[in-house]
Amino acid sequence: xxxxxxxxxxxxxxxxxxxxxxxxxxxxxxxxxxxxxxxxxxxxxxxxxxxxxxxxxxxxxxxxxxxxxxxxxxxxxxxxxxxxxxxxxxxxxxxxxxxxxxxxxxxxxxxxxxxxxxxxxxxxxxxxxxxxxxxxxxxxxxxxxxxxxxxxxxxxxxxxxxxxxxxxxxxxxxxxxxxxxxxxxxxxxxxxxxxxxxxxxxxxxxxxxxxxxxxxxxxxxxxxxxxxxxxxxxxxxxxxxxxxxxxxxxxxxxxxxxxxxxxxxxxxxxxxxxxxxxxxxxxxxxxxxxxxxxxxxxxxxxxxxxxxxxxxxxxxxxxxxxxxxxxxxxxxxxxxxxxxxxxxxxxxxxxxxxxxxxxxxxxxxxxxxxxxxxxxxxxxxxxxxxxxxxxxxxxxxxxxxxxxxxxxxxxxxxxxxxxxxxxxxxxxxxxxxxxxxxxxxxxxxxxxxxxxxxxxxxxxxxxxxxxxxxxxxxxxxxxxxxxxxxxxxxxxxxxxxxxxxxxxxxxxxxxxxxxxxxxxxx
Numbered sequence: 001x002x003x004x005x006x007x008x009x010x011x012x013x014x015x016x017x018x019x020x021x022x023x024x025x026x027x028x029x030x031x032x033x034x035x036x037x038x039x040x041x042x043x044x045x046x047x048x049x050x051x052x053x054x055x056x057x058x059x060x061x062x063x064x065x066x067x068x069x070x071x072x073x074x075x076x077x078x079x080x081x082x083x084x085x086x087x088x089x090x091x092x093x094x095x096x097x098x099x100x101x102x103x104x105x106x107x108x109x110x111x112x113x114x115x116x117x118x119x120x121x122x123x124x125x126x127x128x129x130x131x132x133x134x135x136x137x138x139x140x141x142x143x144x145x146x147x148x149x150x151x152x153x154x155x156x157x158x159x160x161x162x163x164x165x166x167x168x169x170x171x172x173x174x175x176x177x178x179x180x181x182x183x184x185x186x187x188x189x190x191x192x193x194x195x196x197x198x199x200x201x202x203x204x205x206x207x208x209x210x211x212x213x214x215x216x217x218x219x220x221x222x223x224x225x226x227x228x229x230x231x232x233x234x235x236x237x238x239x240x241x242x243x244x245x246x247x248x249x250x251x252x253x254x255x256x257x258x259x260x261x262x263x264x265x266x267x268x269x270x271x272x273x274x275x276x277x278x279x280x281x282x283x284x285x286x287x288x289x290x291x292x293x294x295x296x297x298x299x300x301x302x303x304x305x306x307x308x309x310x311x312x313x314x315x316x317x318x319x320x321x322x323x324x325x326x327x328x329x330x331x332x333x334x335x336x337x338x339x340x341x342x343x344x345x346x347x348x349x350x351x352x353x354x355x356x357x358x359x360x361x362x363x364x365x366x367x368x369x370x371x372x373x374x375x376x377x378x379x380x381x382x383x384x385x386x387x388x389x390x391x392x393x394x395x396x397x398x399x400x401x402x403x404x405x406x407x408x409x410x411x412x413x414x415x416x417x418x419x420x421x422x423x424x425x426x427x428x429x430x431x432x433x434x435x436x437x438x439x440x441x442x443x444x445x446x447x448x449x450x451x452x453x454x455x456x457x458x459x460x461x462x463x464x465x466x467x468x469x470x471x472x473x474x475x476x477x478x479x480x481x482x483x484x485x486x487x488x489x490x491x492x493x494x495x496x497x498x499x500x501x502x503x504x505x506x507x508x509x510x511x512x513x514x515x516x517x518x519x520x521x522x
Contacts, residue, residue, distance in 0.1 A: 016067030022493035028070035032170040038078030060481040076104030114144035153180030176216035189496040193224040196407040274417035277390035287395040302337035303396035313402035313446040320452035393418035402446040408433040440473030
């Protein structure tokens with residue numbers, strides 16, 4: 001049985017019956033920019049192969065869809081996608097045993113450049129990660145974002161024709177689609193999970209289309225965010241920029257007679273999948289080979305796994321390591337760090353500049369401190385499959401997650417899930433959402449490289465008993481992706497009926513934030 005089938009058996013069926021219990025008779029429609037399966041040309045002429053795109057969200061939602069059926073609406077990005085669908089742009093998936101429908105949309109080069117690379121990733125992404133100075137505001141980006149969101153909405157309406165359905169939108173690419181659906185089908189229940197941070201009004205307010213985006217999202221019955229602070233920021237923006245009536249006690253916003261409930265529902269990972277991948281029969285041999293390659297003998301192995309993105313704090317991490325080897329020379333030749341830096345959005349100037357900067361900084365540090373038989377940093381500029389990552393996580397003595405701003409950061413959770421030996425140490429930025437839900441990490445401030453270096457030193461010097469105690473706490477605080485789904489559905493069902501949604505394990509923080517906002521307003 002392959003790993004996807006195991007996940008379908010071990011995780012999603014627990015959520016599948018819950019969905020059917022909470023939404024009896026409803027069809028589930030998931031809507032995302034990325035698709036769960038791509039069709040690509042094989043080596044032989046005319047041969048088509050199926051590939052699973054990288055991404056934790058699509059991998060996690062696929063078993064849910066297998067369990068409950070329904071439709072997944074997404075951009076058809078595979079080179080042979082158009083040849084695999086029927087006349088209505090639909091294809092049954094998974095290909096070996098179809099249990100739900102993938103409905104594909106087609107984006108041309110203008111769509112990709114303006115909707116995806118343009119407005120989504122050169123405006124919304126930097127704004128939400130508190131980097132307004134690198135945004136690019138273009139009228140043609142916004143117009144194409146609106147047009148593509150309308151097309152997603154039309155596909156949803158087509159799939160929901162003549163049926164009772166609940167529609168689950170994913171992330172920042174689709175902020176306008178809920179309103180477009182609501183206008184035509186007010187009877188449908190809409191939910192939306194925003195995976196990245198929501199910035200404070202002082203940052204978000206520079207958005208020329210700020211009110212339009214919020215109106216689009218307020219058409220949902222339930223808006224889910226990673227953290228209570230994101231909920232508070234969103235409601236404050238809704239109140240100030242659209243005139244929505246906000247109830248800070250119940251965390252709801254009402255606009256044009258429709259009420260949207262807002263909840264913090266932090267996402268997680270498929271914990272069991274990473275535990276299994278880190279525990280395969282030859283895992284110890286694989287770990288030994290990795291350590292022999294990167295950290296032979298008594299050398300400690302550090303690890304970073306990040307997309308090549310300015311929100312991940314890669315230059316700051318390298319600067320901290322520079323301080324470490326400069327201030328604490330006893331670690332020269334005693335610590336090697338593998339930094340996986342996955343290329344991302346390479347056609348955007350800010351990402352190209354970041355790549356060049358990181359490569360230069362790594363070269364300079366290795367040139368300054370490295371020797372013939374020891375390299376301080378090994379830079380891997382490619383994505384690694386989850387099974388290989390799990391072994392690398394297990395092999396590492398410490399993991400460095402130094403995000404400058406992150407909605408959650410699932411690398412931190414993947415590391416913890418893969419630490420089946422229980423002796424690794426997680427250094428986690430206070431600015432990553434994971435810092436608000438995990439317990440047992442060492443908190444770092446990536447903007448303070450000297451203190452960052454000191455904390456790396458301290459982590460490497462921790463007694464084994466304390467390392468294991470910290471990892472036990474981390475693993476005890478690690479929820480599953482299926483817990484996240486269940487929490488979202490439990491909050492969504494009463495919101496659909498117009499009832500108050502539960503506060504999902506963050507009641508104290510959410511109410512504290514609401515009280516702070518009420519005090520400011522008062």
